[in-house]
Amino acid sequence: MKIDPDKKSDLSAQIAKAIRDAIIAGQLMVDERLPSEAELAEQFAVSRPTVREALKRLAAQSLIRTQRGAFGGAFVNRLSYGEAYGQQITTATLLLSMNAVSFDVACEARYALERACAPLSAKRRTCEQLATLRAEIQRQAQPGLSDETFCASDVTFHRTLVDGAGNPVLSYQLAGAVEAMQPLMNMITFTARSREAIVTLHTRIADALEMRDAGAADTALSQLEEYTLGLGRDVMQARATRA
Template identity: 30%
Template structure:
């Protein structure tokens, strides 16, 4: 009978109640995307609360991406972007990151990315090819000593492959992982002799397979690339 003493409905603060009210109005489409909310002063009167409490509720709503506040203009219901959700996941991954997780991150990539390359080959649009091609030419032009920029470009290439899958769930899943890669950069993309040439060639193969809609070749090429990453990491560990 512990339930009798269960926590009492954790006294919501006033500003939280206001937040809920407005959130509900948006969820129920009583406030449509783009609609302008009444001004702060008006809302204060309507809710019969102080501007302090009201503003804090509005701050929370804007932090969650539900409304946009434009100084001098007003407050507007904003279309919630998938980016807001991804940012939130990125933050979680960022705070959870630990260098012990590196081999596990590589394992996930080894397992998932070849399949993603296959999906990209099947679903890619022409504009995806442009982006991939640009990544490769950027990689070629990149100063060989600038391993940091090199790694960034490579990450962008892989993210663009995920985008070429045309499946937002894939993007949501992989983007947080890619956001962690810069933190393992110097561990993995170590300066190995002739490595850059190999990397460019490998990525070009992936690109061509996606371009030709050759799903199996894209799969295999990606397997090769990730295995190479794994090898370099293993070498690094031995040092």
């Protein structure tokens, strides 16, 4: 099932790959216990530390979980949406920060994805989600809010919008896009006037969802995208002239 040819080095990576493939192929079922480290070491004809390094690799991807004690060991993990979110967000954040993704490109992607959710959200949003949206809007309208708090509320607003689609796969996909934008958004200093404009557009979105009007939601999102893009360009320009 999982032999290990004597390819070029890095045994722990090969072993991790073998086990990972077995999990993906369904040869190891969820909650099934893997052989103990000692047994794996014998199977692969390597030492225990090498096996351990392989298991740690898998643990980092939430593919397995380990449990100490008698009848403990490594178990195939049921990948939860929560864990997947976390990985998705860190990966997306790093991807954006390390590849010099421009504000424009990130913004375009984010709003394109959100617009994909809007019709579904208009159809399915719950009253509770609508209330959350309203509450966040109210928070954003408060004067004296720090930029970070404003951004955090913005993230909550948009995540709620996405969750409104009632499709966990969509929510998972978009969690990364929305949250990974936050560092970029945090670079923007929100003036009183820009906050007011954003709150107005957020209100328009919430109104559209309340009326279950997909078209209006799409329009408002487009306007918000354009406005956010303008804010980002101003920041970039100010930074360019200052330098």
